[in-house]
Amino acid sequence: MAQQRILVSGRVQGVGYRDWVVRTAQRSGLTGWVRNLKDGRVEIVASGDEAALGHLVEACREGPPLARVEHVDSDAVPEDRSHKGFTKRFTA
Template structure:
């Protein structure tokens, strides 16, 4: 299905629980590019770009909440791919 890009915002107990690092490891395992960062309102924002199925798997990973995270809501929006490479924690 080609390249997809999703921006996700995870709400709940998502900061200080290795959420971003676990997300980076999973993205690298699936070959998904992008980034994840903490925001000032206590959420984690992330962008995933790559193979459609792998990107959707990353959205599912965030919904499940890695490790000790407790995800209460995930906002997902589709965006135009930008050709990102690698995955970074910001």
């Protein structure tokens, strides 16, 4: 098990990006959360199998149809096993 923090920039707010992340992560068996940031980016923290995390990072480069992803950064972060499922959080 591993955990990644993913930051996505571009036109990623107001286009269904968070809902898309939740569905994509759930299909991959990942746990964690996604939220909008006040600076216009989307932040994702996901835990699970390394291959599934890699798939999520790559999928985030494309996003849902209305999104225009400009940049995706991902970094390993210390694992937090307190996540139950994959959820949307309020804007930070």
